[in-house]
Amino acid sequence: MTVLTILPPRESYSSNSAGAISLLVSRLAFPGDVVLGGPVDGAPLSGGRFRPIHDLGRAWHWLSHSARYQLSCQCVARRLRPNLIEVHNKPQLALAMSRFAPVQLILHNDPQEMRGARSPREREKLLSKLHVITVSDWLRRRFLEDIDAAPVTVMPNCIDLAGLPPRAEPRAREILFVGRIVADKGVDAFVRAWGNVGRRLPGWSASMIGADRFQKNAPRTAFVSAVEREADVAGVAHWGYQPYEVVLQAMARASIVVVPSRWLEPFGLTALEAMASGAAVIASRNGGLPEVVGDAALHANPDVPDQLENAILHLASNDSERKALSERGLVRARQFDVIMARQRLKFIRTQTMELSGRSHR
Structure with a gap:
């Protein structure tokens, strides 16, 4: 055919x-x-x-x-x-x-x-x-x-599970955002949350990967510049656009991946990639995200005061909960x-x- x-x-x-x-x-x-x-x-x-x-x-x-x-x-x-x-x-x-x-x-x-x-x-x-x-x-x-x-x-x-990079063991004490640097993706809420709780999590770090578009020459918008300034103040490292292989390697190292979308996600591929990479996932409930993560993620609304902050604190401070969520995510990812x-x-x-x-x- x-x-x-x-x-x-x-x-x-x-x-x-x-x-x-x-x-x-x-x-x-x-x-x-x-x-x-x-x-x-x-x-x-x-x-x-x-x-x-x-x-x-x-x-x-x-x-x-x-x-x-x-x-x-x-x-x-x-x-x-x-x-x-x-x-x-x-x-x-x-x-x-x-x-x-x-x-x-x-x-x-x-x-x-x-x-x-x-x-x-x-x-x-x-x-x-x-x-x-x-x-x-x-x-x-x-x-x-x-x-x-x-x-x-x-x-x-x-997702091609066989083609993913090896999962790091032990995982880095890092909390990661991956996605377009636009308001719909909630990256500003991620930076805000880390700015509010980062000092309470010694030994942990936060990073974000992404640009306005999925391309090396993505436009540098006013929103991108503002978020990066806030990230510098909050202590969030920002790496801009990175090739897909680099993104997957970062997910394979990070302990937690946050998907705080305000947008009604049609699916939520980032959440699936994070689960398949062995990270514990924090995600909003918008659009198709709940269908992807099922019971293998901690849910948080990016715009409800303290929800995202509390979710980050809870997972970063609780090794057993983080491990359990990671294992459920791996099982969930096999369905895709x-x-x-x-x-x-x-x-x-x-x-x-x-x-x-x-x-x-």
Whole structure:
């Protein structure tokens, strides 16, 4: 079966600056899958057969970037004649591609904030033309809000447990934040909390990794500058953007990883990576995070006074509780291993083809 996977136009499939969607696509891709995306800086990720489409839109220079991207994808589909097309996070593009083969629209973010899926009528149209997959049940509920019940498949994000760096033993007495340095991710609450409790935890340190974007040349915003100034005062080390391998190594060393998102997280991949790395996790309850961590995290609201501070104090001061949470996290993470995820994806693809009435070539 030939599967054509289409990334969002701004999503980088570069091994140097891949975002969460690209990392997931690369993990799940079968050898014959063709992955379409914009041009990459350096080597592409290893999953599938990556095909950049930067040259195909030049003939339509008067059109918008998204329109040129769509036409480029359609040209590839017309020549490739895939059995199945998977479109990530772009409802309008998914509809346009449904002319060429059965389509699976895979949603990683809130559909009610996407063009082509904001209204109930738009979402009903999508369901009539293609198969919808969401990475969490929270996203599934958002998609089905205010429309009649309909089949929407939940396929959680996954992680390659075998590819993680070795877990440090003993672990460093370090508390870590990893993520975009934006207000939605609660990094300012992390800095605030450490500033309030750090003096009460001798021998412990706090660090944050991230920038405004998942790229080396991420813009230096006023928010980033303000948070880093506050971090200097609070005693939080800040390392800026780091490659994915470095992030995983830091998680494998740290005793505690804090995920204090204010944003309604569609899934919460950072929390999964932290659990799989053996860290004890503190997380908010927003969006799909509770589905990811289950009972393997301590919950704290970043904006309720003292909640985050008390959670940090409790775990840092309690070795047995920290160890128990770490062990539960490791067990929990096994449910999201890439081996099982690829088996599930293969089943979903076959089911979609059968329902479409089109046979494999």
